[in-house]
Amino acid sequence: MIGSGWRVFGLLLINDIRLECRRPHLLATGLLFGALMMFITAIAVDGAGDLSDSMTAGLLWLNIFFTTAIGFLRQDRRDEEYGAATGIRFIPQDLSVIYYARWCSTLIFILCAVTVLTGMFFLLFNRAGPVRPLWFAASLGLGTLGLSGMGTFVSLLTAGSTLRDVLLPMLLFPVSLPLFLGVDRLTASALSGAPVPWSWAGVLIGYLLMVSVLPWLLYETLMEV
Amino acid sequence: MNWVSKGCVCLVGLLGLIDLYLALIWSPPEAQMGDLVRIMYFHVASAWIALISFCVAFGAAVGYLLTRRQRCDMVLVAAIEIGLVYTALTLVTGALWAKPVWNAWWTWDPRLTTTLILWFLFIGCVLLRASMEDGRRRAVVTAVYTVVAFLDVPLIHLSVRLWRSIHPDLVNDTGFHMPGSMAFTLMFGFVVFFLVYVLLLYLRVRLEWTRRTLARMRGQAGVRETLVGEAYRTAPSTPMDGRR
Numbered sequence: 001m002i003g004s005g006w007r008v009f010g011l012l013l014i015n016d017i018r019l020e021c022r023r024p025h026l027l028a029t030g031l032l033f034g035a036l037m038m039f040i041t042a043i044a045v046d047g048a049g050d051l052s053d054s055m056t057a058g059l060l061w062l063n064i065f066f067t068t069a070i071g072f073l074r075q076d077r078r079d080e081e082y083g084a085a086t087g088i089r090f091i092p093q094d095l096s097v098i099y100y101a102r103w104c105s106t107l108i109f110i111l112c113a114v115t116v117l118t119g120m121f122f123l124l125f126n127r128a129g130p131v132r133p134l135w136f137a138a139s140l141g142l143g144t145l146g147l148s149g150m151g152t153f154v155s156l157l158t159a160g161s162t163l164r165d166v167l168l169p170m171l172l173f174p175v176s177l178p179l180f181l182g183v184d185r186l187t188a189s190a191l192s193g194a195p196v197p198w199s200w201a202g203v204l205i206g207y208l209l210m211v212s213v214l215p216w217l218l219y220e221t222l223m224e225v
Numbered sequence: 226m227n228w229v230s231k232g233c234v235c236l237v238g239l240l241g242l243i244d245l246y247l248a249l250i251w252s253p254p255e256a257q258m259g260d261l262v263r264i265m266y267f268h269v270a271s272a273w274i275a276l277i278s279f280c281v282a283f284g285a286a287v288g289y290l291l292t293r294r295q296r297c298d299m300v301l302v303a304a305i306e307i308g309l310v311y312t313a314l315t316l317v318t319g320a321l322w323a324k325p326v327w328n329a330w331w332t333w334d335p336r337l338t339t340t341l342i343l344w345f346l347f348i349g350c351v352l353l354r355a356s357m358e359d360g361r362r363r364a365v366v367t368a369v370y371t372v373v374a375f376l377d378v379p380l381i382h383l384s385v386r387l388w389r390s391i392h393p394d395l396v397n398d399t400g401f402h403m404p405g406s407m408a409f410t411l412m413f414g415f416v417v418f419f420l421v422y423v424l425l426l427y428l429r430v431r432l433e434w435t436r437r438t439l440a441r442m443r444g445q446a447g448v449r450e451t452l453v454g455e456a457y458r459t460a461p462s463t464p465m466d467g468r469r
Binding site: 153157158160161162163164167170171173174175177178181182199200203206207210214218221222224225 | 290342345346349352353356357358359361362363365366369370372373374376377380381383384387
């Protein structure tokens, strides 16, 4: 049964990646919207390279947050267009497998978008690279992991809502606040080379644990209705 | 509204007047803040009730997910709506108190930030619920979001506390840091606010119950009308038609 679960997970993941390769909606919309957001933010701060590290990290995560929120809307619409949203409920497995597969595929797409956007961010904001590049990459990876997990869950919550476009970021941001603050501080420390704020790393790990466990308990209930 | 409800409203109204007397006239002014401290009796009580309401909503959400009883869903919607009002009251009274004391309407203090996030969570729940048409899905989705939000709040508070804090600790593990008369007024106010909360919760649940009963009756009447209409259409209009 466990082996079968992994098989379903793999099939769903490959299916998502294949569909995205065929019509790269999520990547294209994410990248374009992200680029536009970066551009507007850079104009708003006059392309200043002298911003403090915490402000730079905040601006970077603000852009990533909104880009991600747009991506979730796009991915769910694809399921609705192909009619897969109904069919996927009939898999002979614990339905939370769908969540983990979707989380993983969304993470891959968003990480691709985030990598490009981060490069663009350094370019547009005339910033030198981070003092601790590995730590910076880790904070980006962990932040995107948490954000894509919670976003996948919240996007299912808002699936039947008529105010979905507005509600998704509105519901996502309050529950992602610990993650947002945590990655912001970690990114700022990686940019400046300041000592690693381990308390924030703890908050981030706690959040990731919550995002990993809660949907396992609740996702099936949501898929039933 | 029945006589019991009217009696409860009158009793709570009377207690509210006593609370106003205690808070605005009887209790002494504070040494540094003077009469400004009187906002505290409304601000603190609202904040506590908002948190209680969030706990009630969480209990109702878990109850609904486990039992699927309509009653739990009705308590959930009532607790969320009333919690939203109390949280808004906390934020407004907090801002009114903060301006003369901290010289700012708003500071990024953990409790303020957590309360604002709580308000966003409440309003998110209300909007999510209002924007869904399917009754069963609406109930399940609201319950699930409430559970996630409730479990997230301690993490939110911890993270915001790590971020920064300047809020005074008037009441903590070691007790009340204020004179007895002020502590009495604060607790009396809290009891009154709690009674108002229970009354509002009861009335809101009754309203929801009435609304659903009415919808069910309308549905049944609609079905009956359809069946009668169908019977008229299919039945022979005259005995002659029948014979033919």
